[in-house]
Amino acid sequence: MVGEAAVARSAPPAGRRAVRFPTHWLGVTPFALFALFFLILPTMYLIVGAFQNRAGELTLDNIRALAQPNIVAAYWISIKISFASATIGALLGLAMAMAIVRGGLPGWVRSATLTFSGVASNFAGVPLAFAFLATLGRLGLVTIFFNFLVTAINENVALPLGLSALGRFNFNILSFWGLTLTYLYFQIPLMIVIITPALDGLKKEWGEAAATLGATTLQYWRMVAIPVLWPSFLGTVILLFANSFGAIATAYALTGSSLNIVPILLYAQIRGDVLNNPHLGYAIAFGMIFITGMANAFYIWFRARSERWLR
Secondary structure, X not given: OHHHHHHHHHOOOOOOOOOOOOXXXXXXXXXXXXXXXXXXXXXXXXXXXXXXXOOOOEOOHHHHHHHOHHHHHHHHHHHHHHHHHHHHHHHHHHHHHHHHHHOOOOHHHHHHHHHHHHHHOOOOOHHHHHHHHHXXXXXXXXHHHHHHHHHHHHHHOOOHHXXXXXXXXXXXXXXXXXXXXXXXXXXXXXXXXXXHHHHHOOOHHHHHHHHHOOOOHHHHHHHHHHHHHHHHXXXXXXXXXXHHHOOXXXXXXXXXXXXXXXXXXXXXXXXXXXOOOHHHHHHHHHHHHHHHHHHHHHHHHHHHHHHHHHO
């Protein structure tokens, strides 16, 4: 007891615990501020504005106005373009990713493909629209060259009844398939970038175990590889759908107002070119937020399932 009392007397008095500023959060502070001022607050402003009229009163008239035929048609066209570009881009991107990961190609092919995909997946807007117009437009390089070849061949191949050997190249870039083809330029690289880690996650031990048990290559892919990759593939398709559904710069620079898709209709409503009803534009934006939000929610769910298998 005497020894404990002596130790207690000799010990320094306990000072107050210093308040430490959470410096480990400083690194993400710029991102948090950017997300707050340029994503969260504008999104909340659009959602609130969708349920208000010009006087600031709560109303459901803007939501009911979404049932107008031109707005429904715009949503339907946007969904079809997004679905087509996402599906085609996912299939082609998966094939290319499998070629560079499991196709036995040289290592420099993989590095070059991934580098290009990282750049091309973010290449959009006016430069991309101009590139496709200069290539596949009515006076584009490919169009002029192909029609020159058609003319030369038809002049040297005589067919009865005035028939031509080849028809002229009349692809309309300002159309549904024209915009879909343009979107594929950044959809395919994005698929390659996202699905490559999932393909890398297929362990060699699984294939060796399947071969040891007598499974063929087809059985391995049908019973092991495809079930493991399916959540990643489906989640990436949904992400590509959302990526295409919200794109406006490329579509507006390429087609202007000739193709009635939701982003262009929203741009016209907000700017006041048609009806000068910004609250209807907020309602259209709310519909886009709902669709893309659901798509991203499904993507996160499928991504969590795939990561559980690939750990």
